[in-house]
Amino acid sequence: MSLSANVQNLTILGSTGSIGVNTLDVVRRHCGRYRVVALCAHRQVDRLFAQCLEFQPRHAVVGDPLLAETLASRLKAAGCATAVAHGPAALVRMAELPDVDVVMAAIVGAAGLPSTLAAAVAGKKILLANKEALVMAGAVFMRAVRDNGATLLPIDSEHNAIFQSLPRDYAGDPTASGVLGLWLTASGGPFRARTVADLVSVTPEQACAHPNWVMGRKISVDSATMMNKGLELIEAHWLFNVPAEKIQVVIHPQSIVHSLVQYADGSVIAELGNPDMRTPIAHALAYPHRIAAGVAPLDLFQVASLQFEPPDLQRFPCLALAYRALRDGGSASATLNAANEVAVQAFLDRKIGFTAIPRVSAEVMDRIPAGVALESLADVLEADRRARDMAAHCMTKLARK
Numbered sequence: 253m254s255l256s257a258n259v260q261n262l263t264i265l266g267s268t269g270s271i272g273v274n275t276l277d278v279v280r281r282h283c284g285r286y287r288v289v290a291l292c293a294h295r296q297v298d299r300l301f302a303q304c305l306e307f308q309p310r311h312a313v314v315g316d317p318l319l320a321e322t323l324a325s326r327l328k329a330a331g332c333a334t335a336v337a338h339g340p341a342a343l344v345r346m347a348e349l350p351d352v353d354v355v356m357a358a359i360v361g362a363a364g365l366p367s368t369l370a371a372a373v374a375g376k377k378i379l380l381a382n383k384e385a386l387v388m389a390g391a392v393f394m395r396a397v398r399d400n401g402a403t404l405l406p407i408d409s410e411h412n413a414i415f416q417s418l419p420r421d422y423a424g425d426p427t428a429s430g431v432l433g434l435w436l437t438a439s440g441g442p443f444r445a446r447t448v449a450d451l452v453s454v455t456p457e458q459a460c461a462h463p464n465w466v467m468g469r470k471i472s473v474d475s476a477t478m479m480n481k482g483l484e485l486i487e488a489h490w491l492f493n494v495p496a497e498k499i500q501v502v503i504h505p506q507s508i509v510h511s512l513v514q515y516a517d518g519s520v521i522a523e524l525g526n527p528d529m530r531t532p533i534a535h536a537l538a539y540p541h542r543i544a545a546g547v548a549p550l551d552l553f554q555v556a557s558l559q560f561e562p563p564d565l566q567r568f569p570c571l572a573l574a575y576r577a578l579r580d581g582g583s584a585s586a587t588l589n590a591a592n593e594v595a596v597q598a599f600l601d602r603k604i605g606f607t608a609i610p611r612v613s614a615e616v617m618d619r620i621p622a623g624v625a626l627e628s629l630a631d632v633l634e635a636d637r638r639a640r641d642m643a644a645h646c647m648t649k650l651a652r653k
C-alpha cells in the first residue's frame with residue numbers, strides 16, 4: 253500500500269536502460285501521481301547519479317561494491333540522501349519494499365528473473381518489460397502472480413496491444429472469450445530484405461541499427477535475428493494462455509499496428525500508434541486510466557499504407573526455434589533463452605558471426621533434452637546454467653572450425 257491513496261510508489265529495475273529512461277520520461281510528466289522510491293541499475297553510474305539527483309529516490313542499486321561506493325560518495329557530496337546498495341539481493345529487496353506499489357521490470361536478460369519474480373511473490377503491480385523472465389520461468393512466474401494476487405501488465409508493445417485488444421475481463425480462456433488467435437506483428441528488423449549470404453558478414457553496429465525502435469543492444473540483436481519475436485511468442489503464450497499454433501507472426505515493416513486479436517465473429521481488434529515505448533509504459537502505469545505519454549499523435553495520412561507479409565523461417569531460423577521450444581515444453585524455453593543470451597553477447601563481442609547465433613542456439617537445444625517441467629526458481633536457474641555451459645562449449649567448437 254502506498255502512503256497516499258493517490259500517489260503510486262515505484263521501483264524501477266533497469267532505470268538506466270532504454271525502457272528505464274522512457275519510464276522516467278513518463279513519470280516526469282506526472283510527478284504528482286508517481287513517486288520513485290528505488291532506482292536500480294548495473295554499471296552506468298553517471299546516468300544513475302543524474303537520475304537520483306532529479307527523482308530523489310530513497311534507494312539506488314548498482315552492480316558491485318566499488319560502483320556503490322563511488323555513487324554513494326558522489327550523492328553525499330551533492331546533498332542527496334539516497335541510500336546505495338549493490339548486487340542481486342539488493343535488487344530483490346527493492347522489488348519487495350512494502351511501500352512500493354508498482355515495479356517496472358526492465359533489466360535485460362536472465363539477470364532480471366529473481367527480482368521480477370520477487371515482485372510477483374510480493375503481490376506487486378508488475379510492468380513487465382523483461383520478457384526473458386517469463387520465457388525462462390513461464391509456469392513458475394505465472395503461478396507466483398496468481399497465488400500472490402500480483403497484477404501483470406505487459407510493456408512489450410505487441411503484448412500491450414494484445415492486452416488492450418482483449419476483453420477487459422479476459423481470464424485466460426481464449427475460447428470462452430471468442431478468441432480465435434493472435435497476430436503478433438514484427439518489423440522484420442534491419443535485415444528484413446537481406447539474403448542469407450548477406451547476413452554472414454553483418455556487424456554488431458548494423459544489427460543494432462533498428463529501423464523503427466531505439467532499444468538496448470541485446471534486444472536490438474534479437475530483433476535482427478528475429479529471436480526477439482520468438483521470445484515474444486513464448487511470452488504471449490504465457491501471458492494470454494494461447495497455444496503456439498494460434499499465435500501467428502506477421503511482418504509489418506511500419507511498426508504502426510502493434511498486434512491484433514482475431515475473434516470468432518470475424519472481428520479483428522488491434523492497437524495502433526507511433527512506435528514509441530512511452531505509449532505502452534504510460535498505458536501500464538496508469539491502467540485502467542489514460543495519461544499523456546509525450547508521444548506524437550498518429551497521423552494516418554502520413555503513414556498512408558500498411559504492409560503485412562509472412563516471416564521467412566529460412567532466413568530467420570530463430571523464430572522456428574521458439575516454436576520448437578514451446579512444443580518441447582519443460583526446460584526448452586529456458587535453454588533457448590540462455591543459449592541465445594550467450595551467443596548474442598559473443599556476437600556483440602565479435603567472437604562469432606551473426607549467423608552463428610541461431611546455430612549455437614539450435615545445437616544447445618539438440619544437446620539438452622527438454623526434460624521435466626521446471627517447478628521452482630532453483631530449477632529454472634539450473635536449466636539456465638546448464639544451457640550457458642553448453643553454449644560456451646558449442647562456441648569453442650565453432651571457433652576451432
Ligand SMILES: NC(=O)c1ccc[n+]([C@@H]2O[C@H](COP(=O)([O-])OP(=O)(O)OC[C@H]3O[C@@H](n4cnc5c(N)ncnc54)[C@H](OP(=O)(O)O)[C@@H]3O)[C@@H](O)[C@H]2O)c1
Nearest residue numbers: 266268269270271293294295296359360363381382467468
Ligand atoms: N528497449 C525497448 O524498446 C524494449 C521493448 C520491449 C521490451 N524490452 C525489454 O525490456 C528489457 C530491457 O531492455 P532495454 O532495451 O531497456 O535494455 P538496455 O537498454 O540494455 O537496459 C538494460 C538495463 O538493465 C540493467 N542491467 C543489465 N545487466 C544487469 C544485471 N546483471 N543486473 C542488474 N541490472 C542489469 C542495465 O544497467 P546499466 O545500464 O547500468 O548497466 C540497464 O539499466 C529487455 O528484457 C527487453 O527485451 C525492451
